[in-house]
Amino acid sequence: MILLNQLIQGVLLGGYYALIACGLAFMFSVMRIINLAHGSLAVLAAFALWVLADRYDIPPFLGLLIVVPGMAALGWPLQRFVLQRSARGGMLIPILATFGLAVVIDNALFEAFGADTRSLAPYIDTLAYDSWSITDDITIGRLAALTFAVAVIELGGLQLFLARTPLGRAIRATAEDPDTVGLVGVNARAVNAAATAIAMATLAIAGAFLGMRATFDPYAGAQQLVFAFEATVIGGAGSLWGTLAGGVVIGVAQTLGAQISPQGFLLAGHIVFLLVLFARVSGFAAALRARVR
Amino acid sequence: MSLLTVEALDARHGLLQAVRGISFTVTAGETVALVGANGAGKTTLLRAIAGAHPLSGGRVTLDGADLAGVPAHRRAALGLALVPEGRRLFAQLTVEENLLLARAAGRRGPWTLETVLGAFPMLQPRRHARAGTLSGGEQQAAAIGRALMTNPRVLLLDEVSLGLAPLAVARVYASLATLIAAGTTIVLVEQDLTRTLATADRILCVLEGQILAEGPAADMTRERITAAYFGLHRDAAGQGGAA
Numbered sequence: 001m002i003l004l005n006q007l008i009q010g011v012l013l014g015g016y017y018a019l020i021a022c023g024l025a026f027m028f029s030v031m032r033i034i035n036l037a038h039g040s041l042a043v044l045a046a047f048a049l050w051v052l053a054d055r056y057d058i059p060p061f062l063g064l065l066i067v068v069p070g071m072a073a074l075g076w077p078l079q080r081f082v083l084q085r086s087a088r089g090g091m092l093i094p095i096l097a098t099f100g101l102a103v104v105i106d107n108a109l110f111e112a113f114g115a116d117t118r119s120l121a122p123y124i125d126t127l128a129y130d131s132w133s134i135t136d137d138i139t140i141g142r143l144a145a146l147t148f149a150v151a152v153i154e155l156g157g158l159q160l161f162l163a164r165t166p167l168g169r170a171i172r173a174t175a176e177d178p179d180t181v182g183l184v185g186v187n188a189r190a191v192n193a194a195a196t197a198i199a200m201a202t203l204a205i206a207g208a209f210l211g212m213r214a215t216f217d218p219y220a221g222a223q224q225l226v227f228a229f230e231a232t233v234i235g236g237a238g239s240l241w242g243t244l245a246g247g248v249v250i251g252v253a254q255t256l257g258a259q260i261s262p263q264g265f266l267l268a269g270h271i272v273f274l275l276v277l278f279a280r281v282s283g284f285a286a287a288l289r290a291r292v293r
Numbered sequence: 294m295s296l297l298t299v300e301a302l303d304a305r306h307g308l309l310q311a312v313r314g315i316s317f318t319v320t321a322g323e324t325v326a327l328v329g330a331n332g333a334g335k336t337t338l339l340r341a342i343a344g345a346h347p348l349s350g351g352r353v354t355l356d357g358a359d360l361a362g363v364p365a366h367r368r369a370a371l372g373l374a375l376v377p378e379g380r381r382l383f384a385q386l387t388v389e390e391n392l393l394l395a396r397a398a399g400r401r402g403p404w405t406l407e408t409v410l411g412a413f414p415m416l417q418p419r420r421h422a423r424a425g426t427l428s429g430g431e432q433q434a435a436a437i438g439r440a441l442m443t444n445p446r447v448l449l450l451d452e453v454s455l456g457l458a459p460l461a462v463a464r465v466y467a468s469l470a471t472l473i474a475a476g477t478t479i480v481l482v483e484q485d486l487t488r489t490l491a492t493a494d495r496i497l498c499v500l501e502g503q504i505l506a507e508g509p510a511a512d513m514t515r516e517r518i519t520a521a522y523f524g525l526h527r528d529a530a531g532q533g534g535a536a
Contacts, residue, residue, distance in 0.1 A: 166396065169394055170394060170397060172383070172385065173383045176385055176386070182364065182369070183366075184439055184440070185397040185398025186394065187364075187397075
């Protein structure tokens with residue numbers, strides 16, 4: 001029963017990882033850009049929600065009505081002045097540029113808010129600790145369940161958006177061949193700006209759940225980036241449902257690892273990530289060998 | 294009355310000048326063919342007209358409007374559509390999605406999803422298949438259909454028969470004949486001389502980025518085109534063009 005409980009908690013935790021990985025996977029699959037500022041931008045969103053809650057008494061869920069469009073609007077200059085310009089220099093330059101951006105964001109947040117650890121939990125009443133007791137051994141946190149539900153809705157919604165709408169179609173076509181979309185009347189820059197805005201909007205949501213379920217400080221971004229990156233890689237870049245699966249794999253590995261030893265929590269997640277990576281690379285090598293023969 | 298005018302167009306690939314001062318005009322309803330060897334600059338010329346390759350000199354006007362600084366997607370909206378060499382379909386999208394994508398040009402007209410599928414019946418059963426799974430001929434039809442979906446005023450076709458089986462080439466040209474009969478203005482790049490002579494109203498022979506000979510298809514003999522193609526008797530061919 002304890003094992004079942006751990007599995008359930010792990011799956012729900014995976015929902016959070018999927019939420020934070022969603023924007024990273026989306027940007028990578030659409031623009032082939034690895035945004036190393038991803039974690040820091042999520043923390044930025046969390047701080048924005050914290051300011052709204054702490055100074056203006058706007059609870060986080062209401063605050064999202066401001067922060068989601070705000071982050072999306074920030075996506076335009078991010079795309080126009082950082083990503084688009086650096087992408088001209090090849091694959092590596094956007095990685096360096098967004099790494100630099102992460103350093104700037106982290107230190108700017110440190111300047112503004114100091115080293116104190118914050119949380120959005122005090123502003124969401126009892127949601128932070130409410131839970132349903134299923135059996136004596138299994139309790140499900142309401143926030144964890146909500147996180148998972150939001151992850152499923154967000155990833156499913158994005159998948160539907162990409163599959164069914166004209167903008168989604170243009171985003172997929174631009175991802176495949178940015179030079180050719182112009183010939184059929186699609187403005188590739190505008191499409192990429194829209195895609196960046198969408199990724200940033202998902203980051204606002206990720207930042208909200210980061211702040212509600214745990215604590216954050218100005219330098220918390222790097223850790224979030226690692227989780228997002230691992231979930232994206234395990235899920236197989238390019239598929240949003242894969243990202244959800246990747247998040248769940250990490251979440252389950254971590255909770256099971258914690259069962260073995262307290263240090264096992266983070267360690268197990270990283271080990272699973274490395275195993276998947278090795279399997280991918282050696283599988284790729286095998287496929288390559290088979291092709292050469 | 295000329296619809297598309299190209300004046301002293303220069304285009305480069307780095308240090309290589311691919312197009313050297315090419316000028317020509319296309320009147321509405323006309324089919325103009327560019328003939329020349331590989332590397333003569335035909336593809337670069339078409340891409341430059343469509344806005345997919347930067348000009349290093351000269352200008353392109355569509356219906357009197359200068360297109361300098363107008364990006365490719367705006368040119369598509371103005372009515373220039375290029376069917377690129379190698380077709381360049383979006384392989385992960387379905388045929389229908391490839392066609393619908395071209396609605397982004399925002400031009401309404403006779404070409405809709407239904408009329409395009411009607412004009413290329415071989416696409417009808419494949420409309421929900423990924424474009425990457427189509428045969429070469431089907432892909433070419435889809436690429437032409439996608440360009441038509443923008444309801445272009447001028448259709449630029451680059452090497453539509455390249456890499457296709459003879460039967461597929463015949464089908465593509467049968468479709469082109471319908472377009473031409475409907476009064477579509479076409480600029481065509483083609484390697485197959487027989488097809489070119491049968492299809493085009495006027496022929497421009499391009500060699501090393503310049504137009505070497507030019508004339509109505511009816512007046513152009515295979516010998517004259519071949520001479521221009523290989524750059525033989527350059528003067529003779531050039532004078533022939535001026536005459």
